[in-house]
Amino acid sequence: MLHDLCAVSQETWNLVIEYIFYGSVFVVGLVILLLMKRRSVRPAAVLAKEGAEKAITRIDRLLGSLGREKNNYAFPAKMLRLSGEIGDLILLADRELTQKGNIAFDGVLSACKAAAEKVSAIDVIWGGEQVETQLLAVKADLQRALDIIEKIRSGKEQTA
Helix, strand or coil, X not given: CHHXXXXXXXXXXXXXXXXXXXXXXXXXXXXXXXXXXXXXXXXXXXXXXXXHHXXXXXXXXXXXXXXXXXXXXXXXXXXXXXXHHHHHHHHHHHHHHHCCCCHHHHHHHHHHHHXXXXXXXXXXXXXXXXXXXXXXXXXXXXXXXXXXXXXXXXXXXXXX
């Protein structure tokens, strides 16, 4: 009977040691994953620059396609896509400003909000000649945001 008790306790200890070993492997794996995620997050200034450049490129393509008759039905969908890209920029700048306290993004946020208001005011169906001037105004606002982002990035590179 004493021999059975020692055997059970030895099996229990082996099981406990196995659980500790596999648990530590799991914890180390989670730590490695968290470190990888932390290193893979790109700075907000880089994401904002890419988003602004993408939106400006989309405006240039929209301006080029204004005179074509076959794109009349696709134009509102393209404008919605542009509006979504500007909305993403607003969310990024707002998150940087409010959650992370980066006041340098205040100018980016205001420029992107102005661009969004101008995009929402564009009447793609009945706008006619005014669409081009309104798109140019949106492009100017986005260019202003891009200039601010470039100043933010160059300031970070100088301090690094």
